[in-house]
Amino acid sequence: MKFYFSDWRTQWRTQWRTQWFKLSWAHLFVALASFCKAIKDTLAFHYGKSVFAGLDPQFWNPNISWKNKYADWPDDPSPAFILSDTVFVFLTDAWHLFDFLMLMCLFIAIHLRGSILWAVVIYGVVFNVAYYTLG
Numbered sequence: 266m267k268f269y270f271s272d273w274r275t276q277w278r279t280q281w282r283t284q285w286f287k288l289s290w291a292h293l294f295v296a297l298a299s300f301c302k303a304i305k306d307t308l309a310f311h312y313g314k315s316v317f318a319g320l321d322p323q324f325w326n327p328n329i330s331w332k333n334k335y336a337d338w339p340d341d342p343s344p345a346f347i348l349s350d351t352v353f354v355f356l357t358d359a360w361h362l363f364d365f366l367m368l369m370c371l372f373i374a375i376h377l378r379g380s381i382l383w384a385v386v387i388y389g390v391v392f393n394v395a396y397y398t399l400g
């Protein structure tokens with residue numbers, strides 16, 4: 266079987282395109298994670314001055330919305346629905362929803378890169394640089 270230079274080049278191009286495609290998606294998910302983190306911090310520290318102040322405070326105001334996970338706080342501290350105070354807490358208020366979305370975006374980006382070393386690089390460097398630069 267003969268080895269042709271064009272076959273090697275075609276194979277290399279295909280692998281490079283696949284890796285570039287995965288890396289581009291990973292960067293997109295890191296950017297989305299940074300966006301979610303910025304929303305979380307805005308809700309936590311600047312809710313009164315933010316664009317979210319005009320929205321439903323029962324879901325968006327973290328000083329009120331944390332009670333959504335309970336049936337009738339403080340009289341009845343039982344969960345509002347099954348697992349609303351643990352697994353499904355992201356359905357109860359905006360802060361937990363964007364926390365969940367941020368983590369999912371980071372996990373997807375790590376999965377696309379395919380190694381734990383890249384998990385450290387993505388979270389430790391790229392995410393924090395993007396967050397502190399934009400935030």
